Amino acid sequence: MRLYPIDDPQHAEAADLLPWFANGTLDENERAQVERHLADCIACKQDLAELRDVQTIYSEEALEQATSQGLARLRRRIAKLEPGHNAFHLREVPARKTFPWWQALLVAQGAMILVLATAFYMRSEPGYYHTLASAQAPVHTGAAVRVIFDGQQPEGEIRGVLRGLHARIVDGPTPEGAYTLDVPAGEQARALSELRQRKWVRFAEPAASTAAP
Amino acid sequence: MQHSEAEGRAAPAPDDIEEVELVRRIAGKDRHAFELLYRSYYRRLTRFVEQLTRRRHLVDEILDDTMLVVWRKADSYNGRSRVSTWIFAIAYNEIMRAHHRERRASALPAPDAPAVVQSVETDFIESESRSRLRNIVAELSVEQRAVIELTYFHGFGYKEIAGITGSPLNTVKTRMFHARRRLRALLVAGSQE
Numbered sequence: 268m269r270l271y272p273i274d275d276p277q278h279a280e281a282a283d284l285l286p287w288f289a290n291g292t293l294d295e296n297e298r299a300q301v302e303r304h305l306a307d308c309i310a311c312k313q314d315l316a317e318l319r320d321v322q323t324i325y326s327e328e329a330l331e332q333a334t335s336q337g338l339a340r341l342r343r344r345i346a347k348l349e350p351g352h353n354a355f356h357l358r359e360v361p362a363r364k365t366f367p368w369w370q371a372l373l374v375a376q377g378a379m380i381l382v383l384a385t386a387f388y389m390r391s392e393p394g395y396y397h398t399l400a401s402a403q404a405p406v407h408t409g410a411a412v413r414v415i416f417d418g419q420q421p422e423g424e425i426r427g428v429l430r431g432l433h434a435r436i437v438d439g440p441t442p443e444g445a446y447t448l449d450v451p452a453g454e455q456a457r458a459l460s461e462l463r464q465r466k467w468v469r470f471a472e473p474a475a476s477t478a479a480p
Numbered sequence: 481m482q483h484s485e486a487e488g489r490a491a492p493a494p495d496d497i498e499e500v501e502l503v504r505r506i507a508g509k510d511r512h513a514f515e516l517l518y519r520s521y522y523r524r525l526t527r528f529v530e531q532l533t534r535r536r537h538l539v540d541e542i543l544d545d546t547m548l549v550v551w552r553k554a555d556s557y558n559g560r561s562r563v564s565t566w567i568f569a570i571a572y573n574e575i576m577r578a579h580h581r582e583r584r585a586s587a588l589p590a591p592d593a594p595a596v597v598q599s600v601e602t603d604f605i606e607s608e609s610r611s612r613l614r615n616i617v618a619e620l621s622v623e624q625r626a627v628i629e630l631t632y633f634h635g636f637g638y639k640e641i642a643g644i645t646g647s648p649l650n651t652v653k654t655r656m657f658h659a660r661r662r663l664r665a666l667l668v669a670g671s672q673e
Contacts, residue, residue: 283653284638286660292637321663325632328610329527424635430495435520 271308278308285315289322291424327418410455411437411474412448417467428465432458447474499563507555514551521547521564524634525571531629532575532622535582542578546571561643565636569644572626579622616662624659627652 271278281304287293288301305311416425432450439446450458455473462471505513529542549570557566626645630636642652
């Protein structure tokens with residue numbers, strides 16, 4: 268383990284590639300090259316740790332932002348639908364803490380209210396997107412799974428896992444960050460089991476069939 | 481997750497094959513295929529456009545323009561990159577066009593009017609580091625933000641980012657280098673608290 272001069276070509280090349288080493292997108296040769304260098308370079312090892320910290324903050328902020336915007340948008344819609352009704356008192360749901368079953372039920376209930384309210388709104392106020400993102404249920408070919416991620420993982424990694432399960436996000440996030448996944452028929456149990464093994468999956472439960480009526 | 485490039489790429493993942501098939505059908509004006517692709521990309525593209533433009537009023541317009549190009553130019557997709565790379569490249573072009581248009585029209589100093597996130601009702605308690613992050617990201621150039629966003633959030637490789645932004649590989653690395661230097665302030669400030 269040593270300190271390389273900053274203009275050392277091997278060091279400079281590996282240092283430049285660190286962000287993509289961290290997100291797992293380097294090809295085999297590049298990955299091996301960076302790994303070899305990391306085993307020997309104090310500065311790059313420290314850089315990688317810092318980079319991962321920044322990436323974690325970035326992912327958290329992204330989740331927080333999406334959730335806040337979705338919630339704000341829905342509040343405005345619900346305020347139009349139900350004037351005077353202060354809906355969605357969901358601020359007490361902890362952002363990144365344990366998620367007991369009774370909160371899961373609240374989430375499912377909230378998601379149902381959201382779906383109904385959105386469907387009602389979109390029927391009553393057709394716009395340009397009405398035909399593209401219409402109130403019709405998303406097209407599903409298999410079983411549905413409802414899942415909440417803890418926001419610690421890069422979206423690329425989540426998509427990699429979903430891809431392995433042949434699962435596709437067809438709805439969400441709800442204000443609580445719940446997504447609905449469409450998984451191939453007969454694969455629901457395996458998908459649930461796989462998802463629950465991931466430490467960044469906070470909640471994974473079968474969802475009521477969302478196949479188009 | 482391994483991202484492949486045109487040269488020497490590994491066998492495409494099932495999702496990639498599915499998306500290529502969707503684009504092929506869209507080229508044949510299959511509206512259902514377009515809706516599926518639209519749904520699949522809507523949130524990712526919205527996030528990307530919001531992060532780069534920082535202007536709420538541009539988001540829907542750019543999203544429309546991007547997906548309209550996908551609809552009209554699907555037959556020009558040549559399969560040499562992933563579908564996601566192709567679509568993000570279209571979005572990036574639309575973002576940069578809108579960005580230059582806005583700057584010309586209003587002579588705004590830089591792409592940083594109040595960030596999208598600051599215009600929404602944020603009544604959640606936010607951590608200091610996330611708040612600092614937003615400030616730092618807002619100070620980056622739109623090109624640097626693109627590299628950060630595509631790497632940290634969307635999980636693209638640097639070669640794909642070069643394809644999306646139409647930039648040389650070294651330019652992508654240089655933008656990342658400068659952006660990271662700015663972002664490092666996050667940790668420095670955090671450790672001083």
